[in-house]
Amino acid sequence: QETVAIETLTDGFHLLIDALKLNGINTIYNVPGIPITDLGRYAQGEGIRVLSFRHEQHAGYAAGAAGFLTKKPGVCMTVSAPGFLNGLTALANATTNCWPMILISGSSEREVVDLMQGDYEEMDQLAIAKPLCKAAYRILHAEDIGIGVARAIRAAVTGRPGGVYLDIPGSLLGQAMDAIEGRKSLVKVIDPAPAQLPAPDAVARAIDVLKGAKKPLIILGKGAAYAQADDVVRELVEKSGIPYLPMSMAKGLLPDNHPQSSSAARSLVLKDSDVVVMVGARLNWLLSHGKGKQWGEPYSKKFVQIDIEPKEMDSNVEIAAPLVGDIQSCAQALIDAMGPDWKKPPTGWTDAVRSKVEGNIEKMASRLQGNATPMNYHSALGVVKKVFEDRPDTILVNEGANTLDFARSIVDMSKPRKRLDVGTWGVMGIGMGSAIAAAVETDCPVVAVEGDSAFGFCGMEIETICRYNLPICVVIFNNNGIYRGDDQNRSGSADPATTAFVKDSRYEKMMEAFGGVGVYATSPDDLKRAIFEAIDSRKPTLINAIIDEAAGKESGNIGSLNPQSVVAQA
Numbered sequence: 220q221e222t223v224a225i226e227t228l229t230d231g232f233h234l235l236i237d238a239l240k241l242n243g244i245n246t247i248y249n250v251p252g253i254p255i256t257d258l259g260r261y262a263q264g265e266g267i268r269v270l271s272f273r274h275e276q277h278a279g280y281a282a283g284a285a286g287f288l289t290k291k292p293g294v295c296m297t298v299s300a301p302g303f304l305n306g307l308t309a310l311a312n313a314t315t316n317c318w319p320m321i322l323i324s325g326s327s328e329r330e331v332v333d334l335m336q337g338d339y340e341e342m343d344q345l346a347i348a349k350p351l352c353k354a355a356y357r358i359l360h361a362e363d364i365g366i367g368v369a370r371a372i373r374a375a376v377t378g379r380p381g382g383v384y385l386d387i388p389g390s391l392l393g394q395a396m397d398a399i400e401g402r403k404s405l406v407k408v409i410d411p412a413p414a415q416l417p418a419p420d421a422v423a424r425a426i427d428v429l430k431g432a433k434k435p436l437i438i439l440g441k442g443a444a445y446a447q448a449d450d451v452v453r454e455l456v457e458k459s460g461i462p463y464l465p466m467s468m469a470k471g472l473l474p475d476n477h478p479q480s481s482s483a484a485r486s487l488v489l490k491d492s493d494v495v496v497m498v499g500a501r502l503n504w505l506l507s508h509g510k511g512k513q514w515g516e517p518y519s520k521k522f523v524q525i526d527i528e529p530k531e532m533d534s535n536v537e538i539a540a541p542l543v544g545d546i547q548s549c550a551q552a553l554i555d556a557m558g559p560d561w562k563k564p565p566t567g568w569t570d571a572v573r574s575k576v577e578g579n580i581e582k583m584a585s586r587l588q589g590n591a592t593p594m595n596y597h598s599a600l601g602v603v604k605k606v607f608e609d610r611p612d613t614i615l616v617n618e619g620a621n622t623l624d625f626a627r628s629i630v631d632m633s634k635p636r637k638r639l640d641v642g643t644w645g646v647m648g649i650g651m652g653s654a655i656a657a658a659v660e661t662d663c664p665v666v667a668v669e670g671d672s673a674f675g676f677c678g679m680e681i682e683t684i685c686r687y688n689l690p691i692c693v694v695i696f697n698n699n700g701i702y703r704g705d706d707q708n709r710s711g712s713a714d715p716a717t718t719a720f721v722k723d724s725r726y727e728k729m730m731e732a733f734g735g736v737g738v739y740a741t742s743p744d745d746l747k748r749a750i751f752e753a754i755d756s757r758k759p760t761l762i763n764a765i766i767d768e769a770a771g772k773e774s775g776n777i778g779s780l781n782p783q784s785v786v787a788q789a
C-alpha cells in the first residue's frame with residue numbers, strides 16, 4: 220500500500236470550511252464542543268470570524284438577525300443533541316420571520332442512532348429539525364460536502380427565505396480524500412435568490428384595483444426591509460402618493476417623519492382605507508388577520524399583495540390582486556405601469572390622514588418631556604427618541620412588552636434595517652444575539668432597549684459582548700417585573716407575585732463584573748448622558764434605567780390575546 224503524502228489530502232473539516240468560504244460565508248456564531256470544537260478552530264485559522272456565545276439559542280438569534288441584515292444565510296454552529304435543540308428555537312424563529320439562516324450541528328453516526336445504542340449526545344436531529352425549518356439535509360460523505368453546503372445556502376435564500384438545518388455526523392469531519400478531487404467537488408452557488416418577476420396580467424390587475432381606490436393604504440413589512448429594494452419601495456410610495464404604514468422592522472424604509480407616514484394614525488387608516496397594498500407583510504395576528512372591528516366593515520376592502528411566496532395569498536382574507544414575485548421586480552413593474560401621469564389619491568383622504576397624524580404626534584409630544592423620577596415609559600423613551608434623531612446610524616434592538624410596544628410607536632427610525640425586534644412570534648430573549656449580530660455585521664453602534672424580564676432571557680451574553688468589546692449599549696427598563704413590578708399574586712398565595720422581581724435589582728453591576736461600563740440611571744437626563752457616552756465611546760455599556768413599577772400593563776398592547784377563566788371570575 221503506497222503511503223499517500225499528507226499534503227495531497229483534504230478532509231471533512233477543511234472541505235466544509237472551503238465550501239462556506241467559497242460562498243462568501245465569513246462569520247460563524249457558535250458554542251464549541253464535541254464534535255465541532257476543532258471545526259471552529261480551523262475555520263478561525265482560515266479567516267472566518269468565529270464568535271463563541273454562552274448559549275446556542277443566542278448564537279442562533281445572532282445568525283437569524285445576520286441573515287435579515289445581509290441577505291446571506293447567517294450560520295450558527297452547535298454540538299449534538301442539547302446544543303442542537305438550543306439552536307433549534309432560533310432556527311424555527313428565523314423560519315417564521317422568513318430570514319435566511321443555517322444551523323450546522325454535529326451529530327451521531329446513523330448506525331448508532333438508528334439502533335438507539337446510546338451514543339454521547341445521541342439524537343435523531345434530522346428528523347426533529349425537518350418540521351421546524353424550511354429544509355434539512357445530512358451529509359455522510361466528504362465528497363458530498365460541496366453539494367450539501369450549496370443546497371443549504373440556496374434553500375435558505377431562494378424564494379421565501381428561511382432556516383435550513385445541516386446535519387454533520389462527527390465521523391464526516393475526519394474523512395480524508397484527495398485534495399484535488401476535494402476541490403473539484405466544491406460548488407459555488409450561482410444566483411441563489413433569482414429575481415421572480417410578476418406576470419404582466421397580475422400587474423395590470425393590481426393597477427386596475429389601485430385606480431379604483433379612493434382611500435388607499437400601503438403596508439410595508441419586514442420582507443420589504445429584507446429585500447434591500449429601498450429605492451423602488453420609496454419611489455412606489457412617493458409616486459403613488461398613498462399613505463403608508465410600516466410594520467416594526469420596516470420602519471426607516473422611508474423616514475418615520477415622512478409626510479406620507481400614517482403610523483400615528485394607524486387606527487384610522489386600517490379602518491377607513493378601501494384598498495390596501497401589502498408589500499412584504501403578512502395579514503397575520505400582527506394585523507388582526509385583516510378582519511374584525513379594527514378593519515371597519517367586513518369585506519369592505521380590496522387587498523393587493525406583493526409577496527414572493529404564492530401560498531401567502533388568501534391566507535387570511537381574499538386577495539383581489541395577488542402580485543407574486545420579489546419586491547424589487549414587483550415594485551418596479553407597478554411603477555412602470557403607473558406611467559408618468561399617475562393620479563394621486565383624493566386630498567380628502569390624504570389630508571384627513573395627515574391631520575390625524577399631526578394631532579396624535581402633538582398629543583404624544585408633551586408626554587415625552589420632563590425630568591421627573593421615577594421615569595415612566597414615555598419620559599425614558601422620549602430620551603431614546605432624541606438619541607436616534609441625533610445618531611441615525613445607530614441600530615435599535617428592542618424587546619419586552621410595554622418596553623416593546625411603547626418604543627415601537629415612540630422611537631422613530633430614519634434609515635432601513637436599523638430596528639431589530641421580537642419579530643412575528645414575539646420572542647423574548649432575541650436581544651443580545653440580535654445586538655451582537657448587528658454590531659458584528661455592520662460595525663454600527665447598537666442600543667438594545669430591553670424590558671428587565673426580556674433581558675433575563677439572554678443576559679449572560681453581556682460577557683460575550685465584553686469579550687469581543689462590541690459597541691453595544693444595553694438599556695434595561697427596570698420596572699421590577701414582567702409587565703410591571705407592583706402586581707400582587709392574584710391567586711392570593713404568599714409566594715412572590717408571578718411577575719415581580721427582586722426590588723431595585725442592580726443589573727449594571729453585572730456589566731462591571733465583565734469589564735464593561737455600568738450605569739444606574741434614575742432620571743431622563745442621566746439616561747440621555749449615559750446613552751450618548753456609550754455610543755460615542757463604543758464601549759460595552761449596561762444602563763439600569765429605573766422605571767416606575769406601576770407604569771406598565773400586563774402583556775402591553777396584546778393582553779386581549781389572553782384566555783379568560785369564567786370560573787376564576789365567579
Ligand SMILES: Nc1ncnc2c1ncn2[C@@H]1O[C@H](COP(=O)(O)OP(=O)(O)O)[C@@H](O)[C@H]1O
Pocket residue numbers: 315316317379380439440441442443445446466467468469498499500501502503505525526527528531544545546547642643
Ligand atoms: N424579497 C422578497 N420579495 C417579496 N416578498 C418577500 C421577500 N422577502 C420576504 N418576503 C415576504 O415578506 C413577508 C414578510 O411578512 P412578515 O414577516 O409578516 O412581515 P411583517 O411582520 O413586517 O408584517 C413574507 O410573507 C415573505 O414571504
Ligand SMILES: Cc1ncc(Cc2csc(CCOP(=O)(O)OP(=O)(O)O)c2C)c(N)n1
Pocket residue numbers: 618619620621622623645646647648669670671672673674696698700701702703771774775
Ligand atoms: C420565549 C418567551 N417566553 C415568554 C414570553 C411571554 C412574554 C411576553 S413579554 C414578556 C416580558 C415582559 O416583561 P419585560 O420586563 O421584558 O417588559 P415590560 O413590559 O416593560 O415590563 C414575556 C415573559 C415570550 N413572548 N417569549
Ligand SMILES: [Mg+2]
Pocket residue numbers: 670671672696697698699700701702703
Ligand atoms: Mg419589566
